Amino acid sequence: MSQLFSYFQQNKFCVLVEYLSSFNEVFPVKTVFAGYPAMMTLADRVHSDHDMAPLDASRQYPDAVEKVLHFAGKGRDIQDLEYFLQQAKAADIQNLLLLTGDKLKEHHKGNDSAERSRYLESVNAVMAAKESGGFCIGVAFNPFKYAEAERDAQYLKLHKKIKAGADFIVTQLGYDIEALKQAQAFLKRHHYTQNILACVMPLSLARANFMLKHKVAGIVITPHMLKVLAEEKQAGLSERVYLRCALQILICQHLGFAGVDLSACHKPEEQMLLESYIEEYRHLDLHALEALWTSLWQIKTGKELMPEPADFSRPPSSGQIMKYHQLHVMHDAFFDSKIAKGVGRFIFNSPFWERRAAAKTLLKTEHISKHSIVGCESCGQCRLGDTLYICPETCPKGLANGPCGGTSLDRCEFGDRECIHSVKARLAKAVEQTEILKDKLIATVPIEVRGTSSWKNWYLTSEA
Structure with a gap:
């Protein structure tokens, strides 16, 4: 049994600290983060289509450090996954996060069916990994959808991922607490026992602008959010980025999430700052945490963290x-x-x-x-x-x-x-x-x- 699975069984809130395989240096890896059990997770081809494979990157770290490896299906077929599963078993890797993945940077439309870029769908990857056996299988889910049809489609596919054999769920990066509550309520309503973790990131103005400029898929950054971040930077309050991340982690724990996937916080000094805020505010109850979160984001209507239009629907023709x-x-x-x-x-x-x-x-x-x-x-x-x-x-x-x-x-x-x-x-x-x-x-x-x-x-x- 993997440590991650044992944390789930023991209801221990855990922190998965995400590292990119494109990093040229090896970072210290925590097994405890702000008092929570922690482990590393290695992302797959985020910066480039040619990043080092997570399995190869994992060999730079001690075998004793348990890892969660991402496998993105972009540009891959089922045979690629089967080979990856064999390698993972040989390396005694038990925890996988299986993703379809964002679009390839070098996506080819192709003039015919044989030439176009292919993507191995996460549902099919989960089915294959489940059949292979011996893995704790995670999937991604994006609850931050604000058109009725795309929200319905996300939840319909989550049903399939769970049916295919997913053991845990990691949400897309997002800052709408109500959307996270809806995801948790969905699992309870359908009596699903899968554990859910929220992806969180200390969101600085530079990161927000980068995601907008590069159109990072599926992440909602609103004009209101940019305005708040710009005001904080101008006022010399940039450390609020880490306070806000700490609050989101603590809120997720109170909401019953199994943990968080911590992204873009791999440097020791960043981690120490985030940990200090978690320690400072962990005594607060959910109501107080949400009130502070609302205040920091200057939320008045509840729609400030949603795209415009906030909701719409239309019937098929x-x-x-x-x-x-x-x-x-x-x-x-x-x-x-x-x-x-x-x-x-x-x-x-x-x-x-x-x-x-x-x-x-x-x-x-x-x-x-x-x-x-x-x-x-x-x-x-x-x-x-x-x-x-x-x-x-x-x-x-x-x-x-x-x-x-x-x-x-x-x-x-x-x-x-x-x-x-x-x-x-x-x-x-x-x-x-x-x-x-x-x-x-x-x-x-x-x-x-x-x-x-x-x-x-x-x-x-x-x-x-």
């Missing part, structure tokens, strides 16, 4: 609903019925389809018939029946099980479109199919299947 129903009827008739499966299996069992010209013609026919309707990219493993006939290949990351954490008010992290998973969540509510987005774990598409006919594959592998 009549065209989207009609398209769903038409495709659903067609799918049932041509792919799901016993007769269709029997006929399809009979047709595609013929050796005729093994001929190169026949296979090429079939693939071209399928692509032409589906691309203009749903955006088909010939993935070879059609999942439309499980995604409300919104093709996951139209997501830049190719995610089928739900969104990444990088959306902003329904907009995709790539900024050039609406998130398809927000569209799905909105449509699912309208046609009363929300359960499928919560319960259906969609398998990853093997590399060798891509570029083959999903029609042929469907009939030859589906049960009668």
